[in-house]
Each structure stands twice: as C-alpha cells, then as structure tokens.
Amino acid sequence: MIKTLQENFQKIQKFALLGGIVAIYLVAVGMVETFAQRNLIGTSLSLGHAFLVLGPIGVGILIAQAMKESETKSIYVAGFLAGALSSVSLILFNIVIQIFVIQADPDAVFYLRNMFVSFTPTAFEFLTFGQGMVLGNILLFLFFGLMGMLGVSFLRFPDKIRRGWINSLIWVLAVGLFSENVAQILRELFGPGLGKIIFSNKSMNPVAAIILFAVVFAFSYFGLKKEASDKWAAMPEEKQKKGRVFIIIMAILFVAILPWLVGLFLSQALFIIGMYVMMGLGLNIVVGYAGLLDLGYVAFFAFGAYTMGILTTTGALGRSDLNFWMALPFAMLIGVLWGLLLGFPVLRMRGDYLAIVTLGFGEIIRILALSNWLAPFGGGAQGILHIPQPEFFGLSMNSPQAMYYLVVLGAVLAAFVTIRLRDSRLGRQWMAMREDEDVAEAMGINLIQTKLLAFSIGAAFSALAGAIFAARLGNIFPHSFNILISINALALIIVGGLGSIPGVVVGAIILIGLPEMLREFAEYRLLMYGMLLIIMMIVKPDGFMPEARRSQELRDEKDTLPKQAAGTEG
Amino acid sequence: MSKRLFAVFAALMIVGLILTACGPKAPAFECTDAIGCLDVAPDEPVHLAYMLTISGATAFLGEDSKGAIEIAIDDRDGKILGHDIVLTGEDSGCSAEGGQTAATKVASDPTIVGVIGTNCSSAATAAIDTISSAGLVMISSSNTAPALTIEGQTWKPGYYRVCHTDLFQGAVAAEFAYNELGARTTATIHDGSPYADQLQAVYAKRFIELGGEVTFAGAVNIGDTDMRTVLTTVAADGPDVLYFPIFEPEGDFIVAQSSEIAGLENTTLMGADGLLADSFPENAGPNSVGMYLSGPYVVGEAYEAFLAKWDAKFGGVPPSGFHAFAYDGTNIILDAVEAVAVVDEDGTLHIGRQALRDSMSSLSNYDGLTGALDCTDKDFGVVGISHGDCATGGALGIFELGQAELDGNWPPPAIYTPGE
Amino acid sequence: MGVILKTKNVTKRFGGLIAVDKFEIDVQENSISSVIGPNGAGKTTFFNCITGFYKPTEGKIIFDGHYIQGLTTDRITNLGISRTYQNIRLFSKMTAIENILVGQHPHLKTFWFEAIIKNKRFLKEEEDALQEAIRLLSFVGLSGLGDQVAHNLPYGAQRRLEIARALASKPKLLLLDEPTAGMNPNESRDLMNFIRRLRDELEITILLIEHDMKVVMGISEEIWVMDFGQKIAEGTPLEIQRNPRVIEAYLGRGAASGLNLEAKGVEA
Amino acid sequence: MLKQFLDRFSWVDFFMRLLQVAAVIVIIVGIFNSLGATKYTSGQWVTLVFAGLAQGSIYALIALGYTLVYGILLMINFAHGDVYMAGAFTAVFLANSLAASGFLGAQPVISVLLLILLAASVSMVLNVVVERVAYRPLRGAPRLVPLITAIGASFTIEYTFRGLYGAEFQSYPIIPALDGQFLTLAGFEIPWTQIVVLVAAILLMVSLYFFIERTKIGKAMRAVSEDKEVARLMGIDVDKTIMITFAVGGALAGAAGVFNGIFRPQGVFFFMGFIPGIKAFTAAVLGGIGNIPGAMVGGLFLGVFEAIGPNLILEGLGIPAVNQLRDAFAFTILVLILIFRPQGIFGERLAEKKA
C-alpha cells in the first residue's frame, strides 16, 4: 500500500494543490463566509459548509478516478491524504488572518482587510470551528481528509449503493438550497402547514432531510426508474403510442396549471423564462439558422417595449390610447421594420465584424432612448410610466400568472413559425448561408433577401417579447435594455444547442430560471452564472440538446443503415 | 406501476399526511385587520426582507444600505419582542424588471413583515404594486423620485421612504446657489439615471424661478470616464455654478478633470448626496477643495456611533451616503411592529398588516439618525398629496469641502440649511 | 451548335497582380472542354469571374445571350451556370439530401409565408423537390446515403454529392474545378465516363479545370492553356500536346509523349 | 444598355452609397456649424485631442490583447476588459501603500515601474489561467462556444474581484511629481500625465511590434496563427505559444490599467473593465481585427474621435446634451467606417479569399 501511495504521490500532490486552490478561492471571495449564514439542514449544515467541502470532495473524486486500478484501501488513504493536504492552503489562510488581521492594527499599511474584504475574523472563526489557532487547524486538516475519503466513496462504493446515495445527497442538498421555492410550492399545494414542518428559516428540518434521503435512496437502490423504462420498452407498439399521447396531454395540462402550483414568484420566473424563450427562438433564427452573430438583439426588444409604451401609456408621452391587443401588432411591425433597417447596413459584413456592429446598434438604441435629445418622444431617463396591463374580456391581467399564459402563447407561436420555416426552402437557405455564404449564393440564393428575412423575423419575436415585457412591468426605463439581455439570449441558445428548439427552452430554464431561483445569492449570483457558463460549455460544447437532422430519404426506416462513415482524409 | 413503486408512493403520501396533520393548531387570536394578520409562532423569527441592488455596477448602493440594516438589527441584539429577527434579501438591481421580480419573491413569502428597499426609484416604481397588494410595508432609503409618494401618481398604500425627494433637495441647492453664492448662471449635468435627471431638472427650474439662467443642461453616461468633453462644453459659457447631482465614480471624474479645462476657473462645483461619502474627497482629489455638496444633514453623536459600529463590523466606512436612511427605515418598521404586535401568552405575535401601515403613517417627531422624521400625509399644493414621505426636508444641508475633508475629516461642515 | 459561353478580354487584377490577363474562350454548346495550366496560373480566378465570385476588372462575359460580367453570383446561377469547387465546399453539417435541396433553389417558387401555413402548393413543391433530390442522389450513385451529414461521407462520395448539388439547379453550363483531384486512376476514369453521361443524357455543357492530363486529353473536345493569366494555346487535345509552348511551360517533354498513348488507351 | 445597368443595379449598394453621402454631408455640416460658432478656443480643442490620445492609447493597449488572441485563435476574448480591471484593481492597493509610505513621492519612477510590474503580472497570470481553464478545453469546438465561455469568464472575473476586494471605488494616488504639471507646446498647455501615458504606451506598442516581427517567439506566434498543425510539425509547441500570446496580451492590459491610473486615477472597481473592453474591441475591429498596427491606430483613432466628435460634429447639428451620445457616436462612426471599408482600416480584404 505504501508503495502504491508513493507511486501516486505526485498525483496526490497535484490534486491536493488543485483542491486547495478551489478551497481558498471560495473562502477568499467570501462565498464560504457569506453562505455560512444560510442553513441547509438544521442549524448545523450550512451552505458555507457545502461550498467549503467542494474542494476536498472534488479531490477525492479525482483521486479515485486517477487510481482506478489500485486496491480500494489505498485509494481511500490516498483520498484522505489528498483531501487533508488540500486544507494546507486554508491553514495558511488562517495564519495570515491571525497575523495580519486579527492581531494587526487597522491603520497599518499591511492591514490586509483593507485590500481583501473577506479576510475577516468571522471567516477565521468558521474555518477553525471556533476552536482557536492550533486545535482548529488540526480539526480542519482532519475534516478535509475525511471529505477526501467521502469524495473517493462517490466512485468506489458498490454501484447500486453509490448511485442511491449520490442521488439522495443531490436531492437533499437541492431541496435545502431551493428551500424557499420548495416551501412556496408546498404552500400552494397543501397550505402553510407542511412547509413549516419541513423548513424552518429556509433550512431543512433534519428529520425531513433524513426521510427525503431515505426515499430517494430507495428509489435509486431498487432501480425503480429503470424498471419503469424497461416496462415501457416492453410494451407493445400501440400501447406505447397511446401512452405517448397520454404523456403529451399530461404535459400540456401541466404547462397550463403550472403557475397555479408554484405561486407568485415562480410564476414571475416562469414569465421571464417564457419571455426569453420567445426571444431565444427569434435569435435562434438569426444566429442558429442564418449564422449571423447578433449581439445587439436587445435593440428589437427595446423597440417592442417602447412601441407598446408609447401607444398605450396614459401618461404625457402617450401618442394614442390603443389597448394592449391593438398595440401588439404595431409593436411587432415596428420590430420588423427596424430589423430591416438595421439589417441593411450590415448585409456585407461577416462574422465578428457583424458581432461588434450589432453590439454597437444595441448600445446606440439604448443611449438614444436615454438621451435628452429624444426625451420628448421616449421619456429619456425618466422612461415611460403607467403602461396599462392587458385586459382579457374585461379582466385585467395584472398578475404574473395571467401574463404567463400570454408568453406561453407567444412562445408557442414562435416555435411553430420557427419549425415550419426551418423545414422549408427558407430554412434550408438560412442553413446553407450559415455553412458557406459564398457557395450558398452560388446556389442561386439571394443573400440580401435571406439575411433580411432572418433579421426581421427574429426581430418580430424579440419585439413581441418586448411589448409583453412593457405591459407586465407597467414602466419602462432605458436601463432595462442593456447588453446583458442580448448576452443572456445568445448564451441560452448556445447552451441549449444552437439551432435546436427544445434547446432554447432548456437553455432558458437553466440560464434564466436557475439564476432567478437563486436570487437570494445576490452578490454571488452572477459569479455562479459565469462559472456555470464555462462549465456547461466545457462539458457539453454542442449544447444540451444539439440540433438533430431530419431523415428525408429514408423516411420510415429510421436507423436501419449502419453509420456510414469513412476517413476524412483529403 | 410496479408494486415497489406503489409502496414508495404510498409511504410518501402517508408521511405527507401525517406531517400536514401535525401542523400548528389554529390560534385563539382573532384577526380583525382589514388586510389580514401575520402570526409569528413562539419559536419563529420576525422576518424582515430587503430589496436592494446587490449586483452590477451600482452594487455599492445596496451594500451601503444592507450594512446599515444589519447594524440596526444588531442594535437590538437581533431580537424583537423576544423573537429573533431574520433578514433575507433580494437583489432588485437598479432596474424596473429587477424590482418587480424581487417584489414577487418577497410578496410570495407570507412570513415577511416588511421590506427595506429599494435603492433605485425605477425598481420601486415597478415593485410598488406587487408589494402593496400583498399587504406589506416597504420603506426606502434612497428612492427620491417625487411621484412615488404622490397620491394619484405612482404611490400605493404601504410605501414609505426616509430620504427626502428631489423636490426638496433640488430646490435647496438652487436657492443656495442663487442666494448664498450669488450665482446668476448655472450649468447642470446628469448621468442618465432617473434620479439625477429629475434632481437637475428641479434645480434648474427653481434656479430660473429665482431669476437665474441655465447656460447648459448636459448629460453623461454611467460608465463614462472621460469628462473632459462635457466639461469643455460647460466651460464654453463659463457659468457661475456647475451642478452635477450624480454618483461616484462619474462625479469623481468631473471634479478631478475640471482643473485641466481652461474656462472653468471661475465656476463653482456643486454635487449632491450621491457624492456625499467620506471616500469622495480622497477619490476626487484636491479639486474637491472648495466645492459644495447638497445632501442629508446627518450629524451628531448617534451618527458617530453608527460609523464606529460600521467600522467594527465591516471595516472602513459605508460606500455611499444613504446608510443612515436605511438604518432609520429599519428602525421605523421594527418600532411599528413593536407598537402594533399583539403578544399571546405563549409568545406568539399577531401583527395586523393594516395596523402596521397605520402605525407607520402616523409616525411623527421620530428622532432618527437623519433628524426628525414625520411620515404623516402632507399637502404639497400643486404637486399633490403626499403619503409616507418621512423626511421633513429640515435634515437637508449644503456642505463645503475643504482641505480638512481631503485629509480625512468627515463629515464636512454644513454651511447652509434651508431654515436659515 | 452555337457558342454558349464567350469571354472577351476578361482581365482580373488584384492590386498590382494580374491574375487573369485578357483571357478569351468560346465554349460550344453541349461540348466538353478544359482550361489547363500550371498551379497559380489563374484558372480558378477565371472560373470565379465567370460565376460572379469576382467582378472582372475588364472584359465581357456572354452567357446564353446575356452579359453576365459583374452580375451577382445568385443571378448567374439563376441564368444557368453551376459549379463545383477545387477543395470540396459542401454544406458540411447538412445532410446529402438537404445539400441537393439547396441546389434546387432556383426552381422552387413558394413564398416563405406558404411554408408557415403549409398550403397545398408548398407541400407539393416540397414533395417534388424531395423526389428530384432522391433521383439525383441515385444518378450520382449515392442512394442510401441521403440522410448522412455531408462531412461524414467518404471523400469520393463528397465529390459526387457536390456534382449532384450543382446539377440540382438544372444548369446549362457546368463548371468543374479539378473534379478528379485526389482520385486514383480507376476513379478518375469512372468520373470521365460520368461526365460524358452528363453531357449526353442531360445535355449539359461542361467546362473543366483539370490537372490530370489523362482525363483532360481523354475527354476534352477543346482545351485552353493558361499561364500567368494569359492564354498560351488553344485547340484540340492533339494540337495542345504538340504545341511547343505548352510543352515547355506546362507539360514537360516526358509527360507529353507518354500521354498520347494513354489517351488513346482510354478512348479504346 | 438600360437592361445591363438594371441587372447590375443593387439596392444595397445604392443605399450604402446614399448613406455614405448623407453621413459625409451631416459630418461636414456639423463641423462647419460647430467651428463657425467659435464656441471653443483652439486651446480647448488641443486639450481634447490630447486627452483623447491618452485615452486612445489605453484603448490601444487593451485592443492589442484582443487582436493578438484573435489572430491566433480566431476568437473574441470577451473577458479581456476584465483582465485589464484585474491588474488595475490589484495595483491600486500597492499604489496607495506606496503613497502612504511616501515612497511614491520620493521615487516616482521606481514606484510606477513597480506598479506596472505588479499589474502586468496579475493580468498576465489571470489571462493565462483563463485560457487554460476556459478556452483550451474547447479547441476545435464550434466557434460560438468559446465566445460563451469568454462571457462566462468575464462574469467570473468581475465577481471574483468584487468578492476579493469589495464593491467600493478605489482611486490611485496622485503622483506628486506630475501633479498639476503642464507641458507648454506651441502655446498650448498639456498635462504631463497625458504625455507620460501616451509616450509610455507608444513605447510598449513599438516594443511589442518588434517582439512579434523579430524574435523567434514572435515569429512562432505568427506561424501558429496561420496554421497550427504545420507549426507543430516545425517543432513549435502550439499550446505554449498560445499561452505566451495570452500572457503578452494580459501584461499589456495590466500595464494599461496602471497608465489609466496615472492620467485618470478615479473609479477603480470591479466593473471598470467592461466599457473599456468593449471600446477596445471596437478599436481592434476599426483597425482590422487580427492586425497589430491596426489595433494601435484604431485605439488612438477611437480615443481622439470620441473626445472631439460630439462637440465637433453633433453639437453643430443642434443636438442637446451631446456628450451623453458619445458612445452612440463612437459606434456610429464604427458602423460608417465598416460600411466604407468592411475589413477595417488595416484589415485584409476577406472578400478576395472567396473561392
């Protein structure tokens, strides 16, 4: 065993260093300390702990992966070692705080907290378990070692147990993390009682956590999911077909009643997700199909919103007193017109030149909306206030639930149009243009027309989303139309899978929905968002739901041909 | 469905039912409040929420307010009427959509008593509806848009603010410039935020009313760093006073770069509360000597104590100028809770939501960090009836920065208050 | 038989560099002819001038009675010129069928809005186009590979797919840029026969750029030789092989004498 | 004849031409009116031009990072503006300590060199780490994917530094030796800070140019940017070369952060890189992205143009509060230039590489 360890010592060192870096990073940016206030389960396990152990657990997993061949015992020892070693960075951190913060004079030049705001006595307290310099650091060392072993166990336990308890852990942590949202849903479904029992002050009741753990474990251990899917596969064709219809009907029903299950806030989140789905579908036409990298997509969103605002507001800026439904087509029309107008000058530009110019357009529009110059038309910095909410047979749609239906309708419309166009001549034109603009033109495709169609149809959906946004918000300000919206829309279609329609929905749920649910993490929300983007792209560069190609030649016999492929030499 | 699957479902259902059945018994207290009551069980905390701008370029505003709220809670040792106080928060950003989403989040949690926020008026404008219809109270530390408290405009019941509106501050600044400095021409710069735009408009209007002339009404953008062009435009007319009610760092740039521009030698610089922070003279440099700032006149021992607590808790000084309002706002809510809560024998609290609003609306002569506060309705004549405006305007002043401030003395002396 | 393509004085300059220098050819209708010349002589540039990728600096190009110099590529394609590329340029992430469907573009007439409402005309046209694509696929011998993504196809299949795509626009004139590049002698011979079939069965005029002298000599009815952008010779394969300037600048002595035999062998 | 003309007539070209003419007319009218009003003295114009040059040299230094990376990987390193922030933000603490201890006053040159060294190292390391973590695993992925990780990296860096150093604004100390010092040139007074920044930036840029053109590593970088596979066959370690490229780009951005602190000390905080980043990217595109002299000229051009443009052109058109429109104006100029020259000022014509 000693020998195995010696052989692998370099790896252990390397992973320990990596784990140490992760751990110190999380402490130094203040995540551990801040989230130590936020309990996940009971009052003992906080989110801070969960972040703190990310490093050593990860190290354990890496060790288990790298030493696959070795005997189990030595892997555990190696995991312990690596985990414990990764605590060295934090021990150093503790020493630094002790000397340069706790014992230092706040006016001294080297008083480190002047520079590193998270180098606080509280962090020290947390990391040393309140046990002081010596004992605390020893505890930390041992604790990290154990966490390293825990990481090893993720890969080394017998398969069934492993899957069971990893799943359980994920579920318990997720419920603890999203406690507010889970509690909200429970409240909507069962009244206030249940939520109060399971959660107290956002933290999960330990008993509830254990029950949840056990239930999920049972599910995974007995392989119930697999059993169900096996059964499904064994069913006769006809029954499967019926089952599918049933599932689809259930899904539609689910989407329909969803806002009433989840309450006010999650409905608002759903509304925003739906809005981004609509925009994503539009942008997907421009970027995913036509291959035109547009970083200024927010401009059309702004046009939609401003048109809605100007046409319907009862304030001083109102130009007419149309209602929401009458203004909606105008908003889309204005979007289309501007899509054409802005599309025009960039017709001859390619790739990254297009990107920066469209980004510029987005900014120009925002700045103009903000300007004193155009304030008489768009309100300038003061924005447009008092935009009435739409009415539906006399009922004011002033709740997120009501508006949710509106965006779902809009998104379905966008998806419908997108699918129909994708499978038509125009869709092929776009894709050909995306693959090779010159050759596409040499196929007789009029690039100008094709590009402008992409721009304007994309713009129409964005404008539609903008119009609904304005009506939901009731007030619009130029600051709302910043580049972040373009970036979000672009990121979600790429994360979902460029060109893929289900991908847009998945992307929107991950990149828009998740951050909304994690609002309470405020200052670290965008940090996590950024990391999420990087990790997701590295894990799945083609997106979560890559675009699938249709079979056309052999329409009925799918997958009968073996994959014909050969070298790409030449 | 397999038998095992069924068994698991059945177990789940049973657990669920048991848990529901064991829920708390109905309280003996009978709620008569018009918009309902909030019950806090003996072991439950009193739940406050904040809606501030925590991320993005204006995060310093949120940090400023959030710290003050925490200090206010610390001052009560984290307890009220024997219950813990919990503070949870939402990032509302400095935007309407952020405000609305944060508001729906807050509104969907029935345990929340009241909200402190938002930082930006645009966020409040979009949040006010949701917050109000959820029966909550919301008190802001830095919403200065007048419309927010004017009946018939944006105002909705349950909304309060501690800071003074632009109408006060803009007018005070204009009067000071015209009467005290003897200025007859002025230029203004705003940064595209609804706040600065409004404030400079009020200032300019008052200045013209007094008989002065506005030579140039300019603007920059948040994020601009080079102010030489706008300063050159200002310099072309050489006005007596340049009023720029904007924030850091744009305000820093204007002050620092003003000395490079020929033609500004005789122009007096005047900023507003956005720059009223102790880091400002240090950031803006020597040119800040001799300039004026309009803003809340927050002085006194209590404030000194507050700053000491801040330094102990967070290190350094608050990053912006609205912390004192956030502190007062928190206390107003908590005091109102103390005043209206009905305490059962077992320690359960019953807080009538309308009662809470009534209590806050009737608050007067409250001795806050920011001076005497009065949240009662006021009649502003042409402007309209205002509700929930706690600031009296008396706590406004004009400060002059000198070499002492540059050397670290803070706060600067107030050389003019409207009463004088 | 008339002249389908005539270039007059076609010149293309890039800055100071003259890539094509007053190049003139007359392509007879329903013929197979070639442009040959050393690498970098300007052959591909010349093709690019014909197909509208480049605007010739000077000169006129007359195709089927139209002056086409300076027209955009898509218009030229719509007039009936189609081409393949030296280094294959398929729409590599689209399936073979989709590639051919894109090629059919000039003959599809439905308006995009019809695709949204899926009216009868649209459905019929799409079905017809699909059938035509499947037919073309089998014409080039790729039946069964239609649903493969283009870049997964073997090299030879990609070459043929590119031709099928070019044929989909029903051209009157087909320009092939080094179609046998990377093929072995057997494959080249198959391709020669295929090109003949195109001409005979579909009555398409064919203009080639080619390096493989066996192919060029075996198939062409007329050859133009290009060097430094200029035409240094024109004529039948036999005339070209004997032309001393061509031998010196391009063929080399050994190759020229050997070719004669080979060419005959192929024809036999 | 008419038919031939109509066949070749393109509405796009027509409108582009129209747009060009309109733009030229508007610009000329604007300039004519502005200058005709004689509102500003020539001294004020000179002030603006030099401020623009100093600002532009900072854009240029950041733009070089964009252009180097673009040249070698054909990707937009969206996080580059934040790399610039990282150096500037870190060095500000050292600068303040130096000022507090009086060293800055006593030894300004050494102090500034120290600051540049620190900022450049931080930015360099950060840029290399970003490349290693966020870009290298994605070699060969679809082109938009690294753009998204770059955006992710941008957020990550911003909020990491916010977590590390806090959300407050910091300021560089004023260097006593340069404080209030003006160089008098032909009767115009120009602040020394601006001159120092301009000269130092140009020195850096020239040395970069020689580094790329003359040294073995520089040539290897060019070789890698043309063909990575062949470069590997020459014995060039491609990953290492790319790393060096990021390192060089990062160091330049870090240095730019300190230069920025010299001539405009305020407003150092975690978000400060965003707008200069976008502007620098604009400058790189203006000059022709991938082109090193192009980035330099593009940066200086953009700096000067946005400094004088609003007053010179927009004000003459009777637009109120023109300075607010500066960014819009800068982007408009970008669009116009790209309409005139789609490949940027120094870019190669992409169109010639068609078939």
Place this chain on the structure above:
Amino acid sequence: MAMLEINDIHTYYGNIHALKGVSLTVEEGEIVTLIGANGAGKTTTLRTITGLLTPREGSITYEGENITGIPAHELVYKQVAMVPEGRGVFAKLTVLENLEMGAYSRNDKEGIVSDFDRVFSLFPRLKERRKQVAGTLSGGEQQMLATGRAMMAKPRLLLLDEPSMGLAPVLVDSVFDAIVEINKEGTTILLVEQNALMALSVANRGYVLQTGQIVLHDDSAALKQNEMVQKAYLGMD
C-alpha cells in the same frame, strides 16, 4: 534495427476507424513509398507517426525509442520532419522566415546559416525570393519552400505527403529529382504519393494501403509489375 518501425497501429477520427492495424518499417537511407487511394489512410498514417494523431492501439518506434503518442512538436527535436499535404507554407511569413521556422528546433546559429545555403543551392528560386511573402509564390515554388523548410530541421527521417499534388507535370519531375537528391545526401524518406508511377520509380520499396490496411508490400520494381497495382494505381488495363 530499422530506423522507423510501425507496429499494428489503429487510429480513429472520433468513432471512425481510419487505420486498422498498419505495420511498416523504414530502414536507414531508404526511400519508402506508401501508395493508395484517397481515403485509404495514407495521410492518417503520416499524421499518426508525427504525433498529430494518437493511435488507440499499436506502437511506433523510431531508432529504438518508443515515440507512440509523443506530441508532434517534440518529434522534430528527434530530427524527424514532415512536409504536409498541400504544402502548408506560412503564407504571411517571408520565405526566409518560413525557413527559420523550419529550424525552430535548432539552436546552432552557424549550422542554420549553412543550411540556408544548402536549401538555396537545392532550390535557387527560393534565394531570389527570400524576402518575398510566401503566399505570393507559385505552387511549385511553395512546394520547394515546404521541402526546404523541412530540410532546415536537419531531419534524418523526412516524411513527404503528396509532394506532386496540384503541380504542373513539368514541375513534378524536378520535385522528384530533389527528393532523390535529398535522399542521396543521407536523409531517409517516407513518401506518400498519389502518383504511384513516379513514386515507385524513385522508391526502394513500397507499401500499398487500402481502407486502412496494408495489403501489399514489396520492392518497387516488383510492385510495378504487380497486376493489382497496375490495375488500381497505375491506370493500366
């Protein structure tokens, strides 16, 4: 011991099995040619040898040392150079800079200078154009440059991928002359060529590659006479 020994390598592009067990040897001083149809795996073989691709199975031994999976840039230091298909000159670098890049692995300044002369004497055209940007050279000159550039690494083993591709017939001869010349000076050559006739006429031995497998291996003379080779690769009936 053979200079280069390839033992049963299997290389994949993603899931595509491109080389299905290729084995070959090259002795010091030889010219060995690898002929085969497009897509047979010739280039893949060369790319696997140089480390641009990593085989999933099998081993490659160079002068007794296992070089399987070695990074491409390190192999150059072992004096193995490759002229890639399509020449791959750095179009924006001058001729001289291209040659310098060829000598990237070396540090002996004087040796490099003398090798410049050697390349220029082999290809006088390059000397005339050494200040010119490589992209402006004609196809033949680019081939010369690519070959000369590979020579700058002072290779003991030179891998050539399709040197005659896209060249005018008149130039093909001179390129092959140069290959023979280089070989005579002591460089071992592994030549991948489409033009089987030419290749076999300069090579000592040849391998025939079909769909990722070696199907035939013999002396050049014998291969020329082989019926299958004649039919498939020499175009004779």
